[in-house]
Amino acid sequence: MSDGPKVIDLPVKNEIAAAGDNIRRNIDALIENQKSIARVRRAAFLAYLAEGFDEKQSLELCCK
Secondary structure, eight states, X not given: OXXXXXXXXXXXXXXXXXHHHHHHHTHHHHHHHHXXXXXXXXXXXXXXXXXXXOHHHHHHHHTO
C-alpha cells in the first residue's frame, strides 16, 4: 500500500440536503438573529464614538 493521499469521508448527499432543509426551516430565526447582531454592532460603534474614537477607528473596533 502507498502512503499517498488518503480518502476522506465527505458528507453524503442526504446530509447536505438535510442541512439545507434545516436552514430553510429556520430562516426567520436566522434573520432575526442578524438584526440583533446589527443592533449590538451599531451600539458598540456609537459607544466608541462617544468615547472619543473617530469614525474609522470605531468601525475598525466594531468589525473585528
